[in-house]
Amino acid sequence: MNKEWSEQNKKMQGLLKKATFDQGIEALISLRGTLMAQMQSWRGKLKDSDYSKMPFPNAEGYHSKTVAYSIWHIMRIEDIVVNTLIRSREEVLFSGDCRRKTGSPIITTGNELVKEQIAAFSQKLNIDGLYDYAESVQKDTDAWLLSLRCEDLKQRFLDGDKERIRAKGVVSPEESAAWLIDYWCGKDVAGLIKMPLSRHWIMHIEAAERIIGKIT
Numbered sequence: 001m002n003k004e005w006s007e008q009n010k011k012m013q014g015l016l017k018k019a020t021f022d023q024g025i026e027a028l029i030s031l032r033g034t035l036m037a038q039m040q041s042w043r044g045k046l047k048d049s050d051y052s053k054m055p056f057p058n059a060e061g062y063h064s065k066t067v068a069y070s071i072w073h074i075m076r077i078e079d080i081v082v083n084t085l086i087r088s089r090e091e092v093l094f095s096g097d098c099r100r101k102t103g104s105p106i107i108t109t110g111n112e113l114v115k116e117q118i119a120a121f122s123q124k125l126n127i128d129g130l131y132d133y134a135e136s137v138q139k140d141t142d143a144w145l146l147s148l149r150c151e152d153l154k155q156r157f158l159d160g161d162k163e164r165i166r167a168k169g170v171v172s173p174e175e176s177a178a179w180l181i182d183y184w185c186g187k188d189v190a191g192l193i194k195m196p197l198s199r200h201w202i203m204h205i206e207a208a209e210r211i212i213g214k215i216t
Contacts, residue, residue, distance in 0.1 A: 005202050008034065013194060021150040028198060029142050035201045036138050039071060042208070043131070045216055051130075052122035055214040057115050062207030068122035069110055070208040071130055072102075075137045076109045077196045080170050081184055082141050085161060086192065091170070092136050101129030107170055111177035141197065153190035161185055 008031045015024030051068035058064070065073070076093070083091045093099050093107060103126040106113075113121055162181050165171055171180050184192065 002202065002206060005031065005035065009198055009202065012198065016150075016153065016190065016193065018150045025145050025148065028193065029145060031198060032138060032142065032201065035205055036134070038205055038209075039134065040131070042067065042212060045212060048127045050212075050215055051125070051127055052119055053211070053215045054115075054119050054122075055211060057119075062204055063210040064115075065118055065207065065211075066122040067208045067211055068125045068127065068130060069113070069118050070204045070211075071134055072104065072125065073110050074196075074201055074204050075134045076107075076170070077180075077200065078141055079137050080109065080165065080168075081192055081196060082144060084165055084168055084170065085157065085184055086155070086189060087144065088164070091168075092140050093133065096133075096136050098129070098133040098136060102126055102133050103129060108172045109170070109177060109180065111180065112172035112174040114176075145193075145197075148189075153188065153193070155189045157185040157187075 008027065012024055012027035012031055015021070015027055017024070046067065052066050054064070054066050056063050062070070079091045079093055083089050093102075099107065103124055104121075105124055106121065110118070110121065162185050165181050165184075166173075171177055187195075
């Protein structure tokens with residue numbers, strides 16, 4: 001893991017307690033800003049066609065995907081977790097006309113896609129629309145984070161919350177994706193801040209950096 005990002009993440013987690021809660025949220029938003037800036041930096045390195053290239057299709061790890069998939073996957077998971085699960089409100093993908101702008105043929109996290117399916121999906125995405133969606137999700141989540149109180153971190157989830165996610169159709173029922181719902185609902189808000197709202201970004205951005213290093 002990138003040493004600087006890892007240290008920022010560790011510092012943030014240590015601050016998310018009652019005495020230093022506001023500082024913890026500030027550290028989290030700062031980390032997310034750093035990571036978004038990294039994603040934005042790819043615009044100066046890549047052509048739109050590069051976002052669907054898959055130099056490691058048979059690898060074990062997140063670098064077996066594409067850059068476009070990585071962005072979509074990070075943001076869809078965050079949008080679902082923050083809005084459908086935690087806040088019980090409409091996701092940014094739907095409220096902001098982002099699905100049309102991205103050109104995405106799916107509304108899921110993409111976990112169910114493999115190899116050629118990932119490449120084909122990535123080719124259909126409008127890269128400008130994808131970045132617009134990413135920025136909108138980040139902004140929406142950051143505003144919510146600033147509204148939190150320390151006691152909100154203890155919020156937990158029930159079987160009804162799982163059903164709400166399933167009913168939306170935003171997580172594929174295939175085995176490769178369906179586990180996500182139990183995983184998310186097994187955490188409290190504090191756990192979800194750690195994964196997926198911070199560490200998940202780091203993991204997939206680092207994987208995308210590895211892809212970019214191979215194709216440029």
